[in-house]
Amino acid sequence: MRGLAATFATLRKVGGSLTGAVGLVIVALVLSCALFAPWLATHNPDALDVMNRFSPPSGAHWLGTDQLGRDLYSRMVHGASVAMLVALSSIAMALTLGLALGILAAYLPARSERIVLIVFDVIASFPSLVLALAVVAVFGPSTLIVVIVVAVTLVPHFGRVARSQVLTLKSAPFLEAEKILGASWPRIVFFHVMPNILGPLVILASMDIPVVITIEAGLSFLGLGVRPPLASWGSLIQDGYQYLSDSWVPVVVSSVALGVATLGFTLFGEALRDAVDPRIGREHG
Amino acid sequence: MTGVATSSPPALVEIRDLVLEAATPRGTAHILRGVSLDIGRGRILGVVGESGSGKSSLASCLLKLLPSNMTRLTGSVRFDGTDLLPLPEGQMREWRGQRIAMIFQDPMTALNPLFTVATHLVDVLRRRHGDITRAQALERARAALVSVGIADADLRLQAYPHELSGGMRQRVMIAMALLVEPDLLLADEPTTALDATVEAQIVDLLDQLRRKLSGSIVFISHHLGLVAQLCDDVCVMYGGTVVETGPVDEVLAAPLHPYTRALLACEIEAHDEGGRLVSIPGEVQDPVAPHVACVFAPRCSHALDACRAGVPALRDLGGMRKVACIRAEEFA
Amino acid sequence: MQVDTARYLVSRLITTALIVFGAMVLLFALTSLVPGDPAAILLGPQATPEFSQRMINEMGLNQPIHVRLWRFFSNVLQGNLGIDIVSGKSVLKMILEVMPYTIALTFSAIVLAVLTGVPLGVYAATHRGSVLDNVLAFVSVAFIAVPSFVIAIFLLLIFAIWLDWLPVLGTSRSGDWLDEFRRMILPTAALAMGWIGFIARLVRTSMLEVMGENYIRTSRAYGLSERLITYKYALKNACIPTITILGLGIGRLLGGAVLIEIVFARPGLGRLIYSAISERNYPVVQGAVLVVVVIFVLVNLLVDLSYSVIDPRIRHAGASRRAGE
Numbered sequence: 053m054r055g056l057a058a059t060f061a062t063l064r065k066v067g068g069s070l071t072g073a074v075g076l077v078i079v080a081l082v083l084s085c086a087l088f089a090p091w092l093a094t095h096n097p098d099a100l101d102v103m104n105r106f107s108p109p110s111g112a113h114w115l116g117t118d119q120l121g122r123d124l125y126s127r128m129v130h131g132a133s134v135a136m137l138v139a140l141s142s143i144a145m146a147l148t149l150g151l152a153l154g155i156l157a158a159y160l161p162a163r164s165e166r167i168v169l170i171v172f173d174v175i176a177s178f179p180s181l182v183l184a185l186a187v188v189a190v191f192g193p194s195t196l197i198v199v200i201v202v203a204v205t206l207v208p209h210f211g212r213v214a215r216s217q218v219l220t221l222k223s224a225p226f227l228e229a230e231k232i233l234g235a236s237w238p239r240i241v242f243f244h245v246m247p248n249i250l251g252p253l254v255i256l257a258s259m260d261i262p263v264v265i266t267i268e269a270g271l272s273f274l275g276l277g278v279r280p281p282l283a284s285w286g287s288l289i290q291d292g293y294q295y296l297s298d299s300w301v302p303v304v305v306s307s308v309a310l311g312v313a314t315l316g317f318t319l320f321g322e323a324l325r326d327a328v329d330p331r332i333g334r335e336h337g
Numbered sequence: 338m339t340g341v342a343t344s345s346p347p348a349l350v351e352i353r354d355l356v357l358e359a360a361t362p363r364g365t366a367h368i369l370r371g372v373s374l375d376i377g378r379g380r381i382l383g384v385v386g387e388s389g390s391g392k393s394s395l396a397s398c399l400l401k402l403l404p405s406n407m408t409r410l411t412g413s414v415r416f417d418g419t420d421l422l423p424l425p426e427g428q429m430r431e432w433r434g435q436r437i438a439m440i441f442q443d444p445m446t447a448l449n450p451l452f453t454v455a456t457h458l459v460d461v462l463r464r465r466h467g468d469i470t471r472a473q474a475l476e477r478a479r480a481a482l483v484s485v486g487i488a489d490a491d492l493r494l495q496a497y498p499h500e501l502s503g504g505m506r507q508r509v510m511i512a513m514a515l516l517v518e519p520d521l522l523l524a525d526e527p528t529t530a531l532d533a534t535v536e537a538q539i540v541d542l543l544d545q546l547r548r549k550l551s552g553s554i555v556f557i558s559h560h561l562g563l564v565a566q567l568c569d570d571v572c573v574m575y576g577g578t579v580v581e582t583g584p585v586d587e588v589l590a591a592p593l594h595p596y597t598r599a600l601l602a603c604e605i606e607a608h609d610e611g612g613r614l615v616s617i618p619g620e621v622q623d624p625v626a627p628h629v630a631c632v633f634a635p636r637c638s639h640a641l642d643a644c645r646a647g648v649p650a651l652r653d654l655g656g657m658r659k660v661a662c663i664r665a666e667e668f669a
Numbered sequence: 670m671q672v673d674t675a676r677y678l679v680s681r682l683i684t685t686a687l688i689v690f691g692a693m694v695l696l697f698a699l700t701s702l703v704p705g706d707p708a709a710i711l712l713g714p715q716a717t718p719e720f721s722q723r724m725i726n727e728m729g730l731n732q733p734i735h736v737r738l739w740r741f742f743s744n745v746l747q748g749n750l751g752i753d754i755v756s757g758k759s760v761l762k763m764i765l766e767v768m769p770y771t772i773a774l775t776f777s778a779i780v781l782a783v784l785t786g787v788p789l790g791v792y793a794a795t796h797r798g799s800v801l802d803n804v805l806a807f808v809s810v811a812f813i814a815v816p817s818f819v820i821a822i823f824l825l826l827i828f829a830i831w832l833d834w835l836p837v838l839g840t841s842r843s844g845d846w847l848d849e850f851r852r853m854i855l856p857t858a859a860l861a862m863g864w865i866g867f868i869a870r871l872v873r874t875s876m877l878e879v880m881g882e883n884y885i886r887t888s889r890a891y892g893l894s895e896r897l898i899t900y901k902y903a904l905k906n907a908c909i910p911t912i913t914i915l916g917l918g919i920g921r922l923l924g925g926a927v928l929i930e931i932v933f934a935r936p937g938l939g940r941l942i943y944s945a946i947s948e949r950n951y952p953v954v955q956g957a958v959l960v961v962v963v964i965f966v967l968v969n970l971l972v973d974l975s976y977s978v979i980d981p982r983i984r985h986a987g988a989s990r991r992a993g994e
Contacts (some may be wrong), residue, residue: 188946443883
């Protein structure tokens, strides 16, 4: 209950600033589309209607149709689900793995710790998109692959932050006290270490959502991302781009959706960070 | 130079009714509540007070390096006849680093970590003497470092601030101030941030230098003992006001303001007991509170109702001594 | 002091080499992890017996792992990145042909972003609350948040299609210098746009923070001119956080370059990797990705080293930036 009250208080703070409020509204909008897509959409996003391809916005099709006559508005709304699905699952995955590895690295002896750090560095030495491309090249495109590889690119970041948080915490007096009282190692980690470092990490994770959305959109734009029938905004942009000469509406609609979503999550993430602790992830930019 | 000046030459700096206010979340803070003060030519003035007394702000006002939340600055600060307060920033800049120089409290952060000592000093010199060449500036900088007791001056010139100890950095700051050859040197608690042994060295240095310096010096400190050692005159501040001024020997021998007496008593006790934590009962006045009575009244053991009824004026009691207390004569 | 710098340099070089080594192992591992008949999977529909055999021989897929690993490393170190299965051309040669385009694009974008962003940031810091400052506040977030390929598509739409001011796709066929330049404008702008606002905002924040520092107060107290304080002293101090963030953004920049090459149909490493993936041309993918990683790592190294050039404290501490995290 206390956590809930604190969450609402934080959200109020976020909504206090102009940028925070805008971000909050957009995030709420995107999340609603993601969750309630089947109800918010006017048509089945995969329903073909080739006779009506490239029709302009109208009463029947609020934003018009694409090259196969599919309703753009519905496809856009469902795109939100895809974006959220990929973003939230890969971040959850990366957070779990990064947390585990980070805590491990903080407690391991120096040699093993260095190995973990070098693994982090190796993964981080690949620009995210390029690593994703390499993996997709070998394993072929699929939604699962996208989620996994994006998660992997985020692990070094979370891992390092988790590790440094634990290191700062290690010397904290209350931890020393627990150790002296004979608390077991797993107990210390789960009940004392994790709750304290989870906060900043969650904030960092929410700031990474736009990054994930962007990578996934980029991959889908290249046709190497999520597979049909799932249609991400990236694939919508690709479709629109290919048929730019026929109509500019599809491209603009899907680009605006992607742009607004990433903008909204960025604003929200920064306002959230500022509301909780402005010092978090300073290097994150 | 101690002793009473008989026909006093005009003071170098005449401060009259200086008021400084700033906006804080809790309301308007009265940092300086009508300060009037003279800084004699060629004399060393010690400004003593607790933290929050406004002594550092006084120095900042002389340079007009004001906080960004400042809301009011009134009064007059006559430097050799010119009132500095109404001067626009561009003109004020002319005075800084030319006729006025300042040494700050914290040597650790006063120098830019990305630039060598040489760069700092040369830039200050070139600003002071527009036509000096870099080689000449370096030579003078080197000489200045030597004069403040830095051995290996050439080495230190090329050093970066983080390579120098706190004491050495403060010496560099003093050298910088000397290079300006200012008419007025402001030293804002130059030894507070240093270790005791280093502090003693710097105080010695200042003692030697003051004889060589032709201008006036304002030495700000919370430590009466240092002021007694180095200064000719003393100004005691409390709660943003001046409570007593006069030649240092006289004031310390016979303090007239209750606060000065209490301060002196603390110093003596501290000296005897070897500690520094002796204090005057009560708390420093909240700067946000309005100024309608004697600032010290809440903590004064001699306070009367009259003290709480109005602000006591800074009265001239003869012999260059001024006190802001209605009962001053009783303590003489 | 120079011993410290040398020691720092050497330790960073060793770390870098280790990382590249690790990246190579990772890339190699990716191939080995492919289940089933690697040649068939990697070549996909092109898996004619002839190609399959060529691939098997080329990649040594019929050899035990440690032999393959060794072959891979010795090949790379000799500059042999393999042979394109389909065309038979040397992968290295293919990469070197297109690499200049990618480097030119990325480099121009960085230069544009810095040359525009830094002055804007300094102006915003010295003229707080001005119109420009407020506009910048909004624009900077808006543009960095939106993916650069989206910006690219919009620029394409507006300037090349609707207004028809600039040539649209590809690089100059005539080799004419001016034409080449005109074709680079949109891609460079698209890549740089997000960063201009971001850098400006970053410089503004750093400058404002620096201006409040005690050492700037000292400079002011000695009457140094505002110009000297701003452009000689404060700017240098503000560079450090700026470079940090820029360094962290290089990865995104490279990723963006890949996508933008495809949007504008320009040759480059991005296009190369993309078409190689479609063709299941794994040696090319492997080689090109390796080159990108090496470039990325070298750039990061450069950024790290630039700290010691700017900040003498790091030079003398000799500690690596990463160790401090």
